[in-house]
Amino acid sequence: MNLILILGDQLSHNISSLDNIDVENDVILMCEVWDEATYVKHHKKKIAFIFSAMRHFAKELEEKGYSVHYTQLDDPDNAGSFLGEVKRAIKTHKPSNIIVTEPSEYRVLDDMRQWEDDLGITTEIRPDQRFLATHQDFTEWAKDRKQLRMEYFYREMRKKYKILVDEDGKPEGGEWNYDSENRKPPKDGLDVPNTYTAQTDDITDEVIKLVAEKFPDHFGDLHPFYFAVTRDQALYALNKFIDERLKNFGDYQDAMVQGEPWMYHSHISFYINIGLLTPLECCERAEAAYADGTAPLNAVEGFIRQILGWREYVRGIYWLKMPEYENLNHLGADRALPHFFWDANTKMNCMRQCITETKENAYAHHIQRLMILGNFALIAGLNPDEVNEWYMIVYADAYQWVELPNVTGMILFADGGLLASKPYAASGSYINKMSDYCKNCSYAVTKKNGKDACPFNYLYWDFMQRNQDKLEGNPRLGFSYNTLSKMSNEKIKAIKDDSQRFFKEISDGS
Ligand SMILES: Cc1cc2nc3c(=O)[nH]c(=O)nc-3n(C[C@H](O)[C@H](O)[C@H](O)COP(=O)(O)OP(=O)(O)OC[C@H]3O[C@@H](n4cnc5c(N)ncnc54)[C@H](O)[C@@H]3O)c2cc1C
Ligand code: SF4
The missing domain is CATH 3.40.50.620 (HUPs)
Incomplete structure (x- = not known):
């Protein structure tokens, strides 16, 4: 047997x-x-x-x-x-x-x-046949390429699985990617539907009791517990997303709103990652919603790109580059993770909201992970091992194959640009445009320097300066380095002083 x-x-x-x-x-x-x-x-x-x-x-x-x-x-x-x-x-x-x-x-x-x-x-x-690209497929695709850009891999996957392509292999609507339409800031009065919440049963109640007893010192809130735990429930959650949120997924994919942790995202990564849903069925359901006119192309293409593109691509990078990938630190970042990543005790409202929601839900949507938490980790120069460990701990969808490339490659640029063509670094003005967090913050997003200035503003320039030798040659950062080169010595000193003061405050916990 x-x-x-x-x-x-x-x-x-x-x-x-x-x-x-x-x-x-x-x-x-x-x-x-x-x-x-x-x-x-x-x-x-x-x-x-x-x-x-x-x-x-x-x-x-x-x-x-x-x-x-x-x-x-x-x-x-x-x-x-x-x-x-x-x-x-x-x-x-x-x-x-x-x-x-x-x-x-x-x-x-x-x-x-x-x-x-x-x-x-x-x-x-x-082999694990639930993924859509085998190890061999990815290795073949990556062979002899100077750059491993997700976009080109994704186009191959669209053609291979005949998703949103016509009979001649041309993309639906004429373009492969509608990302430029997917960056609307949040407007007032967005009507975000409730996310799926499952009722617990005896099995789940017993497990919750066990976890409370055995893991009292682990991060995060156990209650309320609302995840789907069977395939039927996960399918219900998927269908609810397709029916209620997909149509707005594209427009507001990058938007963040205080008190709306779920936005128009699908909240299915937990379920796909443990096998309750298959990636292909998620893509096919979205494609069907486009075909029957219930969701627009920018939303459907954007959603499918995340699964057929990003999800498969990061897994490909992981298996191509492990085990070395685990130890990369291209920018030599070595600052310890500040304590507020655990207790959300910070005056930066954007960070406080995202960490609090992470603690409550074991979830944050992509742009919170990338442009708030990840952006901060990048520009503050946090140590990749500590940042990776944090992301592995706090999210219910975290497994190393998907977490590591997103952290080491996408947010920290610790792989030197293998995954991302430039670091996702941004100042407070990006956060102010894409969220309403700044309205409720103790810091002033419009102020560039001084004790009450938004820390993202001076940390952004401090990051650019600290890593000038490694990043200046990147053509996508030409504009920023040009601006930096025109800054006066006094301005540069003010950026340095503010950053040093801020780093001291976070290291001594004040
Ligand atoms: C720093 C960082 C860490 C991350 N860690 C994880 C992780 O541990 N586990 C995880 O599953 N995702 C991770 N992601 C990717 C992404 O943020 C989550 O998949 C997404 O937020 C899950 O929420 P959702 O199901 O509502 O996704 P949606 O926004 O609705 O997207 C649909 C699906 O696309 C897939 N997807 C989207 N973006 C990515 C991506 N960058 N990489 C891989 N799959 C993607 C997921 O399966 C997701 O369910 C991380 C992203 C960043 C920037
Ligand atoms: S002002 Fe700066 S720290 Fe405060 S919420 Fe806005 S971006 Fe975040």
């Missing part, structure tokens, strides 16, 4: 490890293990979400007639690691093979590759 291991982010009924399962004899192993819940101190909601979804998935497998060996975290004999649990299951079931779908994280795969030697049993690691 085979022992089939299913990991917590592999909750898909069509997962490759279940192909050709022998229902009479094979045993499926699923385990909640301490090592995975604590290798970083994940947000409480994230742990509850994954454990509850695992328990529901195990129940569905049993209902299908499969034999499931499930270990709960509080099982007194729980060995605490995947390998330990596999060893225990081997003793009980005496399998001749272990079958598993390739884990999504390098660290786990690296470990698993030793299992055959450690256990003396054939361990078959099957």
Whole structure:
């Protein structure tokens, strides 16, 4: 018989490890293990979400007639690691093979590759077919290219999957990308529909109790808990997005509004990343909404680009560049993560809002992660290891394959421009244009220097100056370096002094 291991982010009924399962004899192993819940101190909601979804998935497998060996975290004999649990299951079931779908994280795969030697049993690691580009596809695409720009990869994916392309392979509407239409600032009185909120059931209630008991010192609020934990619920959440929010997704994709943590985004990354939804079905549903006239092209193309483009592309970069990618620090950033990233105790209203919402929801939408939190981490020169750890901890959709390229590549430019053609650095005026945060801030966004000036304003120029030797040659930063070259010595000194004062304040916690 085979022992089939299913990991917590592999909750898909069509997962490759279940192909050709022998229902009479094979045993499926699923385990909640301490090592995975604590290798970083994940947000409480994230742990509850994954454990509850695992328990529901195990129940569905049993209902299908499969034999499931499930270990709960509080099982007194729980060995605490995947390998330990596999060893225990081997003793009980005496399998001749272990079958598993390739884990999504390098660290786990690296470990698993030793299992055959450690256990003396054939361990078959099957490809994860839920992604739309295989490792080989991406490697082929990347081969011999000087620059690995997402846009060109995305066009190939559109053609390959025939999404929003006509019979001649030309893009729907004549353009591949409608991003320029997707930058509307928020207007007053936006009517943002409520996001999907699931009712908890007995399984989820039990898991919530367990998480409260075992992980009291982990970041984040456990209550209220409202994530979908089954495929049916996740499908409902997807449909709700397509029906209610997709039409505005494009226009307000980059907009931020105080008190509106969810905006017109889809809130499905949690579900796709653990396998409750497939990326292709999400794209196809959006495409169908365009075809039946319920959502405009800029919204549908923008949404599909995130999934068929960005999501597959960052995974491709991850597997192409690991394990070196984990240690990159092109700009030599070394400042410690300020304490306010944990308690939101800062006078910068934009940061306070995004961190508070992250703590409450284990979610922030893309532009908050990128242009508020990420922008700050970049221009303040925060250490990539600490920033990566924070992003891994705080978001319920965080797995290293997707988190690391977004942090190291997209926000910190720590890979020297492999992923992003220029650093996403911006001053307060960008934040003021795209949000209403500045209206309620103790700092003045229009002031460039002085104690009450918006810190993003002087930190932006301090960042440009600090990294001039590495960034000046970037053609996309020509305008900024030209402006910097015309600044007076007094102005540059004021920027330096303000930045030094600010750094001192954040390091001593004041
Ligand atoms: C610093 C930083 C860290 C991030 N960390 C994660 C992470 O740990 N896990 C994660 O899934 N996403 C991460 N993202 C990408 C993106 O912010 C989230 O996928 C998105 O906010 C999830 O919310 P949503 O489902 O409402 O997305 P929407 O805005 O509705 O987008 C639809 C889907 O597109 C995909 N997507 C969008 N942008 C990206 C991207 N840049 N990379 C990969 N997939 C993308 C997601 O699957 C998402 O569900 C990160 C982005 C940044 C800038
Ligand atoms: S003034 Fe500056 S710190 Fe305050 S909310 Fe605006 S951008 Fe953020």
